[in-house]
Amino acid sequence: MARICEICGKGSNTANSVTRRGKAKKEGGVGRNVTGIAKRTQRPNLQKVKAVVDGTTKKIKVCTSCLKAGKVERAY
Numbered sequence: 001m002a003r004i005c006e007i008c009g010k011g012s013n014t015a016n017s018v019t020r021r022g023k024a025k026k027e028g029g030v031g032r033n034v035t036g037i038a039k040r041t042q043r044p045n046l047q048k049v050k051a052v053v054d055g056t057t058k059k060i061k062v063c064t065s066c067l068k069a070g071k072v073e074r075a076y
Contacts, residue, residue: 003046004044005063005066006062007060008065008071010044010065014040015042016038017037017038017040019035019037020034021033045064048060049061050074051074051075052074052075057075060072
């Protein structure tokens with residue numbers, strides 16, 4: 001099972017991790033220079049939750065934004 005919310009379909013996102021060197025101009029330096037750019041992944045905050053799905057209790061992966069919004073009926 002992939003790292004995807006089973007309610008809203010939220011999944012991984014790719015972004016750049018920018019490495020810099022130098023001192024910022026507002027701190028009295030010459031400025032910050034980019035020395036490297038590396039790909040990284042941003043993953044959703046998924047939780048394994050016991051939920052009621054079609055009248056039965058199942059363990060599903062749900063993002064915390066769906067949990068806070070009340071889109072999931074929890075099974076205790």
